Amino acid sequence: MDAGRFDAGVYSRRLAAAAAAATAAGLAGLVITPGYDLRYLIGSRAQTFERFTALVLPARGRPTLVVPRLELAAFTDSVVTELELPVRDWVDADDPYRLVAAVLDGPEIAVTDSMPALHLLPLAGVLGVLPLLATGVLGRLRMVKDASEIDTLRRAGAAIDRVHARVPQFLAPGRTEAEVAADIAETIIAEGHSEVAFIIVGSGPHSADPHHQCSDRRLQRGDLVVVDIGGVCEPGYHSDSTRTYSIGTPDPQVVQHYSVLQRAQRAAVDMVRPGVTAHQVDAAARDVLAQAGLGEYFIHRTGHGIGLSVHEDPYIVAGNDLPLAAGMVFSVEPGIYLPGQWGARIEDIVVVTDEGAISLNHRPHELVVVPA
Template sequence: MNREIFCKRINTLKTVLKNDDEGLFITNQKNIGYLCGFFNSEGVMLVTTEKTFLFVDFRYIEAAKKKSSCCEVICFSKLGADLLKILKESSVNKLYFEASNITVARFNSFKSLFNENKIECDSSSILDKVICNLRIIKDGTEIDKIQKAQQITEKAYNEVLNYLKAGVREKEIAARLEFLMKMNGAEDISFDLITITGKKTSLPHGVPSDDIVKAGDFFTFDIGAVFEGYHSDTTRTVAIGYATDEMQEIYSIVLKAQLAALEKIRSGVLCSEVDKTARDIIENAGYGKYFGHSTGHGVGLDIHEAPNVSPKSDFTLEKGMIITDEPGIYLQEKFGVRIEDMVCVTEKGCKNFVSLPKELIIL
């Protein structure tokens, strides 16, 4: 990625700093990677008005120097002591922490050390909000990576459909999907893949087991791949052998809600309005109490990030946001249906990353 992009991100982050004696302390590894391009370091980042420092231990120093941009890489031996040295050299008297990431124990440990050296520690949400506002809008390079992650996911999905039939185990489908994704370029799966069948499809986050696929079952795929740190997220529900009239009716209601929400998405629209569009259709069909989760969420370096697309969301959609559209109906002890696309918000609508068909497939 272009070095200028990382420098721009760090400079935008520095708007938190109101005085030359203030600094920013980043411990979230996703945020560190977003700001400098180096992920998985188990290190920390210090941003001052003049310089940015990435602290890593011996295991990561060579990789960090090759992959990071716009920061000075420091190999620490004792993190606290090495941090204090730079803080004093930079005349930092106040340090902002990410409140949403650091544990209470770790924050208190740093706070005790820094306060002893007359450095104030701020654990309010100021820094978190600025980072969230940075990450919530994806640039072209991020969008390309998310699209690639989706393409990997779809290739694996289309291939695994050839193996899905009565008699196979849920775990077998999950294992094949993960293998195919990684063989096709994924560095990881986005989350523990959801490949469930029968009555378990009424569980929004059901876990694959040794349960056997049977004729007349729904089968739910909630799947995604990671490419260069960025996630994809897609859900499809298919039927095995045949689908009853009730199954087809529920599927058509969910699809209608999903398509309506998709049409609602554009820059300037409240996320709560997108959620309401899908929810109203399901409620008017008499199944409102069977749709208990939000209509969508943001996707990027994390599988769930801002903005949330829920009834209480106060986010307004903006160009460059990546969100999911995933209404569902879950009938306990019977079956469930969820259909999910991942889209990029545009000024007049959205770009759908997902090319998979949405009409009910009966295998």
Template sequence: MSSAPRPSVPASASASAAASAPAPAPFTADDYRARMDRAVRSAAEAGLDGVLVAPGPDLVHLTGYHPPADTERLTLLVLSVEHDPVLVVPTLEAPDAEQAAGAAALTLRDWTDGKDPYAVTAPLLDSNGRFAVSDNTWAMHLLALQQALPSTSYVSLTAALPMLRAVKDPAELARLEAAGAAADATYEEILRVRFSGRRETEVAAELAHLLTQFGHEQVDFTVVGSGPNGANPHHEAGERVIERGDTVVLDFGGLKHGYGSDTSRTVHVGDGPSAEEQRVHDVVREAQQAAFEAVRPGIACQDVDRVARAVITEAGYGDRFIHRTGHGIGVTTHEPPYMIEGERQPLVPGMCFSIEPGIYLPGRFGVRIEDIVTVTQDGGRRLNTTAREMAVVG
């Protein structure tokens, strides 16, 4: 990070509020029990006999348990239509699993090194059953289960139950709101730092510092795309020195209280933007606003994409909008539902997703504006509220 001093001006009201906001109450065993029950009901409605969940975001969502990320030992949550929830864990990890908030809502079944974990797991499954399996399940575990129970069959959890984590309960919404407020405070504070003459990596480090300062326990990304680099939507901040006259795409987020933030704004360095830069920004802002105004229960996810894309296409930049309009967010910063052509899943209250149209002119500049939105009973509500006009920075 640059050795330049941080601004001495008082923190913004949003920054002060984000920094002082109290932590939400922890999820309870009843919360996790309700999620597991909902997963079982959803599986039955989809004609499945159960759900098998390996370590990853689905396991965190359903149980609150974070097993070691690098272990090759079998850990598997078995949710069955016929039986109460069971978590199969290695014996050496059972003490940690017992401390998980959702442990009281399930039975632990442990296995020791040298024993066959699949022999422990197989009796928990219908020998002729069809199960949804979390997408990040290790192939060696799934193949071993198939060998132990050759008449079983498996489908991708995301394909079979894409909305498993999509609809947030009030406690989850509160966490997403807090994460959004922290990202907003980060944006308001980054406008106070110097851009001109600094490397993209230095501004990215400032963003990461501010996200952490405002309560993020995990920073997932800090995109700083200056000048021609802004035409790459997922540009990794590099050593390019930001110059006066540059348009800069900022896209950043991570996890606060276990739930995601993700916001994008585009700023201009030095004097005001050129007429073309302003026009492109205005088109993106209009597309983002139109897509937001389209949000309401019952419309298909693809309709949000269509509305944003229509505005950009009519303005003559259709071929320069090169990604989907949005993605879901929750315990990860990217998850179903996706706002993209072909996704016919209807919006329902409690869904949370990004709306982030963009225009990218290769070799020149890019513009993206992104807010997280939640579906309400009669429309949508933004979880990011910072100004969407193009800010001018030094």
């Protein structure tokens, strides 16, 4: 496996599956501009510029790359050459949208949701119809991870666990959240990630803000500190795990509420198995908190899918009746947030198996007490 992508056979199978899904949806094909969908299909990290670049995947026939001649080199890290995919390059005097139409057997196509309007509107003009979104076609493929993806996500989970194991040494009264975050960033790379995806260090009242990042606030004795961190492991898959720390002995009420949060997270993980809906997993966590009178303090969904993007389908949220299937990978991360006071969250990434859920994170769920 190349460090930046999987073996070519992985992408060959994905292309075939995407073409079959397009056929089943009654489409003439898919048009995929740079973004996560393109990276999923051919391993390319090319970026979108003002010149049109796309993989044109007909329901029947060979996938074809339409790309500006001056940007051909951007695809040397993909499987285009290895799979011998046809390339139709163009220069500024050409109309790339007509090249797309020439590859397709009909105008009924779907496009990736990251296609800029700059390209969507001219493409629609050539086709004579506004394309559909390919999310419904590619979403199911990307939601169910193959063995190579799960192995990578397992490596990512182990790497972020090693980071959390070192977090207590960074937490001390007087240090700022930003200083802690800087130490964590170095550790994310040192423990096996290729890049930092995000870092949340929320201390004291900031711990009650789920999407707080970090600030110049100094840690104090008695603070709860929510540390939600993630990085990227090659070829491009994310880790994401949250643990909550206490600077010194926590208040007894905090300990009581936190024990409820532990039960809620456990109940949601225990609910995971094929056929159960995303809604039911969310409800399992929410019900435990509601029964303890803490339901109003859980203000976000229970989880999100993860892979090439840190947030992707399936979303574990009320009202999502999508049945889970083996191979889906997502977070389970209920939280409690008392505005202006304190907050706590526990997050693991889990894989759906035929028997239930396997967690990719293995750090203890207990409130971690750091000596003050």
